[in-house]
Amino acid sequence: MTLSALRVMVVEDHGFQRRMALRLLAELDVEHVQEAADGNAALTMLEQLLQPPDVVLVDLDMPGMDGIEFIGHVAQRRLARGVALVSALDPALLNTVQTMARAYGLRVLGSVEKPLTSDKLQAVLLRYEDTLHVDADDDEADVSVEDARAALAGGEIVPWFQPQAEFGNGKVVGVEALARWQRPDGHIVRPLHFIHVLEREGLAAALTDCMLEQACAWKRRWEGDDLRLKLSVNVSPTTLQDPAAADHYQQIVRDHGVDPADVVLEVTESSLMTDPARGLAVLARLRLKGFGLSIDDFGTGYSSLAQLSQVPFTELKIDQGFVSGAPQQPRKRAVIEASLDLARKLQLDTVAEGVETVEEWQMLASLGCTMAQGYLIAQPVPGEELPAMIDRWRRPEH
Ligand code: C2E
Ligand code: MG
Ligand code: MG
Numbered sequence: 001m002t003l004s005a006l007r008v009m010v011v012e013d014h015g016f017q018r019r020m021a022l023r024l025l026a027e028l029d030v031e032h033v034q035e036a037a038d039g040n041a042a043l044t045m046l047e048q049l050l051q052p053p054d055v056v057l058v059d060l061d062m063p064g065m066d067g068i069e070f071i072g073h074v075a076q077r078r079l080a081r082g083v084a085l086v087s088a089l090d091p092a093l094l095n096t097v098q099t100m101a102r103a104y105g106l107r108v109l110g111s112v113e114k115p116l117t118s119d120k121l122q123a124v125l126l127r128y129e130d131t132l133h134v135d136a137d138d139d140e141a142d143v144s145v146e147d148a149r150a151a152l153a154g155g156e157i158v159p160w161f162q163p164q165a166e167f168g169n170g171k172v173v174g175v176e177a178l179a180r181w182q183r184p185d186g187h188i189v190r191p192l193h194f195i196h197v198l199e200r201e202g203l204a205a206a207l208t209d210c211m212l213e214q215a216c217a218w219k220r221r222w223e224g225d226d227l228r229l230k231l232s233v234n235v236s237p238t239t240l241q242d243p244a245a246a247d248h249y250q251q252i253v254r255d256h257g258v259d260p261a262d263v264v265l266e267v268t269e270s271s272l273m274t275d276p277a278r279g280l281a282v283l284a285r286l287r288l289k290g291f292g293l294s295i296d297d298f299g300t301g302y303s304s305l306a307q308l309s310q311v312p313f314t315e316l317k318i319d320q321g322f323v324s325g326a327p328q329q330p331r332k333r334a335v336i337e338a339s340l341d342l343a344r345k346l347q348l349d350t351v352a353e354g355v356e357t358v359e360e361w362q363m364l365a366s367l368g369c370t371m372a373q374g375y376l377i378a379q380p381v382p383g384e385e386l387p388a389m390i391d392r393w394r395r396p397e398h
Contacts, residue, residue, distance in 0.1 A: 003125055007032040007053040009080070011042040011070065013062040017116070021057060021086075024118050028125070039065030039073075046079040054128060055109060056080045057121075060087040060097060068097055075104030082107035084124045088114040092331050143189070148197040151181050152206060157194075158182055159215045160380040163390055164232070164351055164373045167365040170395025174230035176266070176373060177215040178380045179207065195236075204236035205245075212249060216256035216263075218383040227387055232264040232294060237271030241278050246285035264292035264315060269301025272311065280311060287312040294351070298339055309346065316343045320354020320374070327359040340367055358396040 008030050012018040018035055025033050034053065036042035039062060046052065056074060060067035067085065074080050083106055085094055094111040101108045109127045112120045151157055159177035166173055181189035198207050215231050222229060239245055253260050265286060272279050287293055294315035295308065299322055318339050326332040336352075343350045352364045355374030364372060376396075378389045 002029070003122070004029040004031050006030055006055060006125060006128060007034075007051065008125070009034040009036065009042065009046070009053040009056045011036045011039065011056060011062075011067070012059040012086070013037055014059070017059070017114070021116055021121070024116060024121050027118055028122055030125070038062055039067070039070035042070065043073055043077075043079070046074070047077070052078070052080050054081045055125065056083045057086055057112075058083055060085055060089060060094075068100070071097070071101050071106065072104065075101065075106045080106075082109055082128060084109040085111035086114060086116065087111065091329065095329075095331075143194045143197050145197055145201055148194045149201065149203065151183075151194070152198060152203060152210060156182055156184070157207065157210060158382070159211050159218065159233075160382055161215075161218070161386050162373055162380040163378050163386070163393065164230075164371045165377050165393065165395065166371055167361070167369055170393075172229070172377070172390045172393065173371070174232060174264070175386065176232040176380075177211055177234070179211055179234075180380070199236055199238065202238075204238045205242065208233070208235050208239050209248075209252065212252050212263075213256070216253055216258045218386075219258055219262070220256060221383070222387065225387055227390070230262050230264060230292075231258070232266055234266045234296065235271075237268065237274060240267065240271055240282045241275055243278070243282065245282050246289055249286065249291065250289045260290035261292070264294050266294040266296040266317065268296045269298070269308070273301075283311055287314075297353075299335055305342070313346070313348055315349040315351060316346075317351045317353050317373075318369070323352050323354045323360055323364070323374070324356065327357075327363045333363070336364070336369075337367060340369055344368070361396050 008025060010018055010021045010025070010033065012021060018037065022033060022035060034045060036045055058067045058070060071083055074083065083101055085097055087094055091113070098108045098111060110124045112124050157179055160180045161175040161177055163172040164174040164176065165171060179191045179195065181194055183189065195207070198204060212233050215233055219229065219231050250260060253263055283293055292314040293312060294317055295313050296317050297319040298316050300319045316339065318336055322332045322335045326336055340350055349370045351371045351373055352369050353373050355361055355364065355372040355376045357376060361372060361376055377393050381389050
């Protein structure tokens with residue numbers, strides 16, 4: 001899609017700035033443009049339109065109905081496909097509003113700091129297509145219970161692997177196993193579309209078993225090619241409620257000739273919330289048997305530091321939400337620094353998730369993070385493609 005096909009509405013109370021936005025849109029060849037001087041007028045116009053705009057460019061700071069309230073109405077009544085925020089306000093506040101809009105289910109293209117320029121406007125509008133892409137993927141959201149169950153039973157759910165590289169020397173030392181549903185028609189379905197279905201149906205433990213078993217088998221195959229890697233496997237929260245889980249996982253890895261010390265089980269903070277006492281008992285026993293334990297998506301859950309300090313974790317994974325854009329965003333950097341500091345004091349290894357750029361790599365390296373995982377190194381790939389993928393990777397200069 002070129003920008004000329006986009007339908008854009010500008011909502012801005014300030015006359016000069018509104019005209020400026022219209023002029024810049026014209027320069028970018030955007031033909032279908034509407035304008036409104038306040039939230040109420042914009043809502044009235046939107047309700048009368050036959051075709052909703054693709055993007056509403058909204059000023060946050062307006063008298064009367066502010067941009068935050070306006071976005072709430074747009075989302076609830078589905079009056080536009082997406083929004084982009086325009087503001088001279090603190091980037092941290094813009095971030096909050098973006099998160100809010102996404103939680104409402106709106107497609108958020110991003111925010112533009114005032115003053116508007118042609119480059120900034122173009123950059124944010126060009127994201128429209130990327131967000132379309134994400135939504136296309138979301139169309140698979142209604143996976144049926146029967147399909148998911150059959151996929152698991154029929155061996156269609158397999159691990160793909162994403163490398164983890166040490167910041168110190170760039171060497172790939174481990175991989176995370178990520179579930180993929182390989183449909184017979186060749187279609188690959190990502191876990192967000194089926195894991196919750198399996199978990200709801202009481203198949204969480206079966207998924208973890210299936211992933212752990214296949215991942216161990218792959219580890220042994222790579223070892224045959226002289227590639228030694230640690231394995232990280234995600235564990236569903238309910239698995240931690242089964243007192244027999246630790247013995248069971250030990251049995252699985254042993255059956256494959258894998259040492260538990262070479263396996264890291266990733267648990268999310270929220271999985272500790274269900275029944276902490278039971279969960280702690282299982283985690284303690286896993287640790288006793290030598291498994292590594294990782295806190296996944298650190299910083300996104302609501303557990304207290306006191307709770308976390310009681311779990312015998314060996315590794316902390318910094319969530320990609322903090323990593324992405326951290327070199328430009330002091331608040332994200334502050335969260336990363338605090339997380340790394342905590343990890344150092346608790347003697348945990350640290351993995352930064354979602355490292356996509358050289359700048360992010362350099363920043364995390366300079367802050368003393370142990371390992372990186374992310375598209376900069378490689379996307380998750382099937383087991384047979386992993387060795388070649390690792391060969392291609394070159395660490396950035398420090
Ligand atoms: P996670 O464990 O936090 O895994 C990291 C996710 O980030 C993966 O998404 C990975 O593909 C993605 N990712 C990695 N590097 C980058 C990057 O540079 N940029 C971006 N934007 N994304 C990156 P994926 O594979 O879709 O998995 C999503 C989540 O599904 C996982 O988050 C995990 O919570 C869950 N999951 C995946 N496999 C399993 C499994 O076998 N069992 C359970 N219980 N959960 C799983
Ligand atoms: Mg994980
Ligand atoms: Mg994660």
